[in-house]
Amino acid sequence: MNRVNVLGVDIDNLTLNEAVDKALSLINEHRCAYMITPNPEIVMAAWDDPKVGKAIENADLVIPDGVGVMQAARILGTPLREHMPGIDAATEILKRLASRGGSVFLYGARPGVAEKAAERMKQRFPGLVICGTNDGYGNDDGAVVSKINAAKPDFVMVCLGVPKQELWMAKHAAKLDAGLMAGLGGTIDVFSGQAKRAPLIWQKLSLEWLYRCFEEPKRFRKIKRIPQFIIKAWRKRLGI
Numbered sequence: 482m483n484r485v486n487v488l489g490v491d492i493d494n495l496t497l498n499e500a501v502d503k504a505l506s507l508i509n510e511h512r513c514a515y516m517i518t519p520n521p522e523i524v525m526a527a528w529d530d531p532k533v534g535k536a537i538e539n540a541d542l543v544i545p546d547g548v549g550v551m552q553a554a555r556i557l558g559t560p561l562r563e564h565m566p567g568i569d570a571a572t573e574i575l576k577r578l579a580s581r582g583g584s585v586f587l588y589g590a591r592p593g594v595a596e597k598a599a600e601r602m603k604q605r606f607p608g609l610v611i612c613g614t615n616d617g618y619g620n621d622d623g624a625v626v627s628k629i630n631a632a633k634p635d636f637v638m639v640c641l642g643v644p645k646q647e648l649w650m651a652k653h654a655a656k657l658d659a660g661l662m663a664g665l666g667g668t669i670d671v672f673s674g675q676a677k678r679a680p681l682i683w684q685k686l687s688l689e690w691l692y693r694c695f696e697e698p699k700r701f702r703k704i705k706r707i708p709q710f711i712i713k714a715w716r717k718r719l720g721i
């Protein structure tokens with residue numbers, strides 16, 4: 482498959498439709514593949530921790546969630562075809578699963594939030610089977626693995642934040658009886674109604690990250706290394 486290396490991380494160069502097709506074909510194989518949605522934070526986590534790098538390297542599908550990743554790819558002279566926020570890819574996967582009565586397991590977020598998301602998702606994706614939920618704040622990985630395996634989901638949304646979700650998927654994929662897992666950050670919070678996505682105009686202007694920072698100012702801490710990320714791309718491009 483055509484991949485583009487962005488500052489050490491290989492990213493699949495697909496359109497959203499192609500990525501969703503690929504996700505569905507991985508679900509059909511039912512060998513617990515996993516999908517990662519890099520933004521600059523994840524790429525930088527891979528610089529800091531080789532285990533995160535390995536988790537990304539071993540992923541079956543890697544899609545560009547972050548605007549910063551798209552910009553860096555352009556600066557490096559190897560532009561990616563389509564920006565695809567993980568939540569948009571997840572939404573399309575869920576629509577396709579709903580149309581055939583497929584199932585999803587929601588793992589992550591604070592206690593009670595995944596249940597709330599499940600209620601709303603049943604309305605939004607008629608036909609979708611929500612076959613289980615688990616909050617992201619217990620420490621018993623074995624219990625979560627058993628719960629997922631009992632449910633045998635087509636799709637597992639792993640929403641534990643970066644890089645916990647990437648490390649969790651890499652560590653447990655081989656033990657899971659599921660189709661595809663995806664690391665999706667705050668997606669369960671958004672589906673539950675607890676967190677809001679940016680208005681469409683902010684999304685269209687690729688400024689959703691800024692809107693989220695205004696909504697939740699502690700996010701500014703997360704983006705403070707982005708200039709370093711963009712500078713690294715320029716230095717690589719210019720060979721300095």
Ligand code: UDP
Nearest residue numbers: 589590591617618640641642643666667670
């Ligand atoms: N979270 C969790 N367990 C943890 C840490 C975080 O379940 O130990 C959840 C948190 O409640 C939130 C999500 O992970 O629902 C992370 O959301 P965020 O928007 O911060 O994602 P990111 O910016 O890392 O993609």
